[in-house]
Amino acid sequence: MAGRAAVPEVIWARRERTGRGPKPAYTRADIAAAAVRIADAEGLDAVSMRHVAAELGCGTMSLYNYVPRKEDLYELMVDAVSGEHELWEPSGDWRADVMRIAHQTRALMHRHTWMSRLMSSLYGFSPNALRYLEHCMACLDPLEAPHGTKMELLAMVNGCVTVYVSNELAVAERTRSLPWSDEEEQAVRIAYLGSQIASGAYPRLAAAFMEDAGPIDLEAVFERMLGRVLDGFEPRA
Amino acid sequence: MAGRAAVPEVIWARRERTGRGPKPAYTRADIAAAAVRIADAEGLDAVSMRHVAAELGCGTMSLYNYVPRKEDLYELMVDAVSGEHELWEPSGDWRADVMRIAHQTRALMHRHTWMSRLMSSLYGFSPNALRYLEHCMACLDPLEAPHGTKMELLAMVNGCVTVYVSNELAVAERTRSLPWSDEEEQAVRIAYLGSQIASGAYPRLAAAFMEDAGPIDLEAVFERMLGRVLDGFEPRA
DNA sequence: AGCGCACTACGTACGCTGTACGTAACTAGG
DNA sequence: CCTAGTTACGTACAGCGTACGTAGTGCGCT
Numbered sequence: 001m002a003g004r005a006a007v008p009e010v011i012w013a014r015r016e017r018t019g020r021g022p023k024p025a026y027t028r029a030d031i032a033a034a035a036v037r038i039a040d041a042e043g044l045d046a047v048s049m050r051h052v053a054a055e056l057g058c059g060t061m062s063l064y065n066y067v068p069r070k071e072d073l074y075e076l077m078v079d080a081v082s083g084e085h086e087l088w089e090p091s092g093d094w095r096a097d098v099m100r101i102a103h104q105t106r107a108l109m110h111r112h113t114w115m116s117r118l119m120s121s122l123y124g125f126s127p128n129a130l131r132y133l134e135h136c137m138a139c140l141d142p143l144e145a146p147h148g149t150k151m152e153l154l155a156m157v158n159g160c161v162t163v164y165v166s167n168e169l170a171v172a173e174r175t176r177s178l179p180w181s182d183e184e185e186q187a188v189r190i191a192y193l194g195s196q197i198a199s200g201a202y203p204r205l206a207a208a209f210m211e212d213a214g215p216i217d218l219e220a221v222f223e224r225m226l227g228r229v230l231d232g233f234e235p236r237a
Numbered sequence: 238m239a240g241r242a243a244v245p246e247v248i249w250a251r252r253e254r255t256g257r258g259p260k261p262a263y264t265r266a267d268i269a270a271a272a273v274r275i276a277d278a279e280g281l282d283a284v285s286m287r288h289v290a291a292e293l294g295c296g297t298m299s300l301y302n303y304v305p306r307k308e309d310l311y312e313l314m315v316d317a318v319s320g321e322h323e324l325w326e327p328s329g330d331w332r333a334d335v336m337r338i339a340h341q342t343r344a345l346m347h348r349h350t351w352m353s354r355l356m357s358s359l360y361g362f363s364p365n366a367l368r369y370l371e372h373c374m375a376c377l378d379p380l381e382a383p384h385g386t387k388m389e390l391l392a393m394v395n396g397c398v399t400v401y402v403s404n405e406l407a408v409a410e411r412t413r414s415l416p417w418s419d420e421e422e423q424a425v426r427i428a429y430l431g432s433q434i435a436s437g438a439y440p441r442l443a444a445a446f447m448e449d450a451g452p453i454d455l456e457a458v459f460e461r462m463l464g465r466v467l468d469g470f471e472p473r474a
Numbered sequence: 475a476g477c478g479c480a481c482t483a484c485g486t487a488c489g490c491t492g493t494a495c496g497t498a499a500c501t502a503g504g
Numbered sequence: 505c506c507t508a509g510t511t512a513c514g515t516a517c518a519g520c521g522t523a524c525g526t527a528g529t530g531c532g533c534t
């Protein structure tokens with residue numbers, strides 16, 4: 001009977017509508033959509049309570065009727081785009097299905113570049129996340145393994161995809177903010193990194209950077225990474 | 238000769254000291270140490286320019302002589318604790334060495350719980366990061382593979398460790414902010430998650446959650462994950 | 475030797491953030 | 505019908521990053 005009211009509750013445990021009083025002017029979906037629109041167009045840092053409220057056309061503080069803290073707004077956003085995952089009838093080939101899931105997740109994170117940043121800090125048992133997880137598990141039905149192992153597989157795949165895309169986006173951001181062209185980029189990288197490497201203190205890094213001169217094929221690397229992860233779960237022959 | 242001054246430079250390309258004028262009162266190491274102290278004690282969000290300046294005992298704007306943007310302060314912090322990595326003479330057993338590296342990285346991120354948050358957004362070719370990377374590559378000398386593959390291995394290991402610890406910390410944070418004890422935690426999780434699962438819409442998730450009733454052994458899961466990653470790089474027999 | 479300038483230090487100020495709080499309007503349940 | 509629980513929203517506050525201006529300092533050059 002201790003006061004458990006003052007506790008930070010998960011937003012999904014709250015009912016959306018609560019009977020008494022005037023009907024809410026917006027749904028959670030409206031709010032999430034507005035926030036996603038802003039994040040897509042102007043970046044995650046542009047998502048402020050004021051900005052989202054303005055996008056919706058209501059006063060700033062009205063938002064707090066729907067969303068107790070800003071963090072919950074993020075949760076709404078992640079759930080909303082999690083709903084973009086295509087969920088198909090499992091093919092029977094778990095490897096192919098998981099590959100397809102990974103590629104779709106990557107595409108989704110490229111479409112909403114702020115996702116990878118939010119995913120790594122959120123708890124993530126939103127309704128759409130549950131639906132998505134259930135679909136992933138369904139794809140793993142053909143795999144002979146305990147549920148726990150399957151969950152570990154999914155965690156690893158999701159984790160790898162997230163960090164991979166994070167890196168992709170970080171590098172893209174870095175080169176985009178540079179005023180030089182891609183070809184000159186190489187030269188610029190030499191400016192600092194090269195000065196360090198030329199110092200001779202890092203012979204192996206020097207060798208590594210000399211080796212891959214051409215632009216790396218991000219798709220191929222992604223594919224290779226996934227393959228290796230899944231190899232670890234292949235039943236022993 | 239186009240104006241390349243207005244460009245966001247990497248802080249490591251800046252010289253720390255520049256001859257003319259009064260001697261700077263602090264070193265980059267001083268500043269990084271102050272910021273790390275604050276982040277460790279009060280969390281990453283407590284690291285503000287004002288707060289760090291106060292910790293150093295100087296005016297807020299004086300910090301900007303050393304650090305052009307706040308993001309660079311983060312870079313300094315990451316580099317500082319990257320220097321905590323123990324670098325040993327490679328044993329000749331690359332698998333064992335990589336395992337040891339991963340365990341140390343995990344320990345480091347538990348010591349500085351804000352690291353995982355920063356690592357996923359930073360570019361990361363700071364001096365200490367280079368030293369660390371070179372050491373990792375040295376550990377991989379016994380592995381018969383091209384440099385590019387070795388880099389991919391390290392990226393995967395580092396990535397997996399980062400997301401793993403992120404999850405660990407997120408869960409810990411969630412349960413810590415709850416006023417209930419660990420045993421009751423289980424019951425609370427049922428409150429929302431259980432209501433969803435009991436709905437019957439997610440049969441596989443239900444089965445999975447029922448299966449692992451006891452507290453999971455985080456060390457064992459970590460070990461297993463690493464093992465699987467490394468398996469993917471074992472030379473084919 | 476001494477001038478000039480690059481550099482450090484730092485106070486003030488601006489626009490922005492999340493959100494606590496108080497008030498007015500509204501409507502469903504007893 | 506009344507009233508209690510909700511919605512809506514304006515105001516206010518503490519804190520943020522940082523642009524800008526000013527004052528003082530000491531190295532490098534003439």
